[in-house]
Amino acid sequence: MKVVVAMSGGVDSSIAAAILKEEGYEVIGVTFRLWPSINVEDACAVALQIGIPHEVIDLSPSFRDRVIDYFLREYSLGRTPNPCIRCNRYIKFDALQRVAREVGAGLIATGHYARVSRDGSRYFLKKGVDKDQSYFLYLMTQDELAHTIMPLGGMNKDRVRGMARGLGLPERPDSQEICFIPDKDYHRFLMENIPQAARPGPIVDRDGRTLGDHRGIPFYTIGQRRGLGISTKEPLYVSAICHERNTVIVGGKGELYRDELIASGLNWIAIERLEQPMEVKAKIRYLHQEARALITPMDGERVLVSFSQPQMAITPGQAVVFYDGDSVVGGGVMDG
Numbered sequence: 182m183k184v185v186v187a188m189s190g191g192v193d194s195s196i197a198a199a200i201l202k203e204e205g206y207e208v209i210g211v212t213f214r215l216w217p218s219i220n221v222e223d224a225c226a227v228a229l230q231i232g233i234p235h236e237v238i239d240l241s242p243s244f245r246d247r248v249i250d251y252f253l254r255e256y257s258l259g260r261t262p263n264p265c266i267r268c269n270r271y272i273k274f275d276a277l278q279r280v281a282r283e284v285g286a287g288l289i290a291t292g293h294y295a296r297v298s299r300d301g302s303r304y305f306l307k308k309g310v311d312k313d314q315s316y317f318l319y320l321m322t323q324d325e326l327a328h329t330i331m332p333l334g335g336m337n338k339d340r341v342r343g344m345a346r347g348l349g350l351p352e353r354p355d356s357q358e359i360c361f362i363p364d365k366d367y368h369r370f371l372m373e374n375i376p377q378a379a380r381p382g383p384i385v386d387r388d389g390r391t392l393g394d395h396r397g398i399p400f401y402t403i404g405q406r407r408g409l410g411i412s413t414k415e416p417l418y419v420s421a422i423c424h425e426r427n428t429v430i431v432g433g434k435g436e437l438y439r440d441e442l443i444a445s446g447l448n449w450i451a452i453e454r455l456e457q458p459m460e461v462k463a464k465i466r467y468l469h470q471e472a473r474a475l476i477t478p479m480d481g482e483r484v485l486v487s488f489s490q491p492q493m494a495i496t497p498g499q500a501v502v503f504y505d506g507d508s509v510v511g512g513g514v515m516d517g
Contacts, residue, residue: 183207183286184330185277188235190223192345192352193292193333199231199348200332201290210235211280213273215244216361227350238280240272247271249361249374256371256399257378259422260498263317264359270320278328289329293318296334297326306450306509311337316467319502319512320448371399382427384411387420387436395429398422404437404494422497438491444501444513445483451510455484461503461510463488465495476503484513 186198188210202208210233212224221237228235248268255262277289294309295318304326308315321329333341345352362370372379379397386392393411395401400408405419409431418437421430442465449455455478462471463486473489486501495515502512 182288183209183281183284184288184290185209185211185281185284185286186233186290187273187277187292188212188224188228189292190220190225190227191292192341192350193294194224195227195231195292195350196341196344196348197290197292197332198228198233199344201330202231202233206288207286208233209280209284209286211277212237213244213276214239215241215248215268215272217241218363219360223351230350231348236280238276240276244268244272253371253375255498257375257424259398259401259424261402261496262498263500264361266317266320266500269317274321274325274329278325281328287328289325291329291331292333293331294333294336294338295331297329297331299327303451307334308504308507308509309334315509316464316500316502316512319450319500319509321450322448323450326450368400375399380427382429384409384429384431387430387432392417392431398424398427398429401429403496418494437493439495440488440491442486442495442501443479443483443516444486445481445516447482447484447511447513449511451505451508455511459503459510461505464502464504465492465515466499471504474503483516 184201184206186208188194188198198208198210210228212221214221214237225235248264251267252262252264281289293314294312295315296307298305298307304323306315306318306321358365378399381394381396383391384393384395401419403419406416411417415433417431418434419429420432420436458475458477461474461476463474464471472492475487477485479485497515497517499515500512501515503510
């Protein structure tokens with residue numbers, strides 16, 4: 182059977198392609214050119230090395246429209262987006278399925294550390310056995326899950342690295358940055374693309390007292406401590422951002438903790454829809470420890486998430502993902 186594999190040139194996607202070829206699939210590698218800083222040559226070299234056909238597809242116009250513009254818009258509103266989740270949903274999986282249809286492939290595959298399972302007519306997204314990247318995939322649809330293979334989901338990361346060495350593939354450290362900001366200089370990128378957002382305004386405490394001035398709300402995020410330019414006896418953190426008043430609100434560490442949030446832009450995987458309160462484990466950031474929570478449906482396709490213990494730095498714009506054991510129930514974007 183034919184399978185189209187997304188290949189970045191990194192170890193994980195390369196080994197995913199190699200495993201599928203070894204298992205007898207007719208593998209076709211695809212690399213997406215999303216941004217000028219993204220290197221596609223490594224993926225081409227890997228495809229040649231493991232002996233599979235490979236194609237580079239330019240998706241930069243749609244990437245700009247659906248991911249970059251979203252990223253900039255969210256930051257200009259004082260929110261902190263997760264562009265990788267949006268790229269998976271609206272760019273990569275859409276494009277993979279389109280290529281699969283064009284070449285007559287019944288399956289697509291990625292190097293994510295997650296698993297797909299089926300129970301009756303419903304498909305489930307499950308955590309990776311060792312490393313887990315299911316958080317980034319909560320927007321997957323039933324149709325996408327039905328046609329997706331994730332060969333690394335049940336594997337240990339060290340074993341994957343060992344396989345890469347055995348195949349003579351170049352080892353690269355796991356990427357920790359956003360692909361379109363490889364130097365991690367968010368401020369430079371924001372200034373170059375939304376200079377009008379660098380509008381100074383007040384930094385205030387919860388009582389409204391002005392403590393200083395900020396350089397523009399896109400340069401601040403919930404939980405931030407450094408770079409506030411305020412000298413106080415006790416450490417201060419960004420606890421809220423008010424776009425309407427162009428104001429950054431700060432407070433002590435205790436003010437970062439909240440036990441509720443509202444999420445919208447929901448996608449459900451393990452269930453058709455949320456019709457009544459449900460106990461879950463919720464993750465408010467990729468590296469955040471899951472916390473017990475009750476999710477309750479609200480009007481307007483939103484949910485109220487009530488935590489059993491207050492959580493630190495709930496950040497509007499970030500994703501909250503709900504789990505039942507090792508299965509992704511669904512998720513959404515935190516509004517506050």
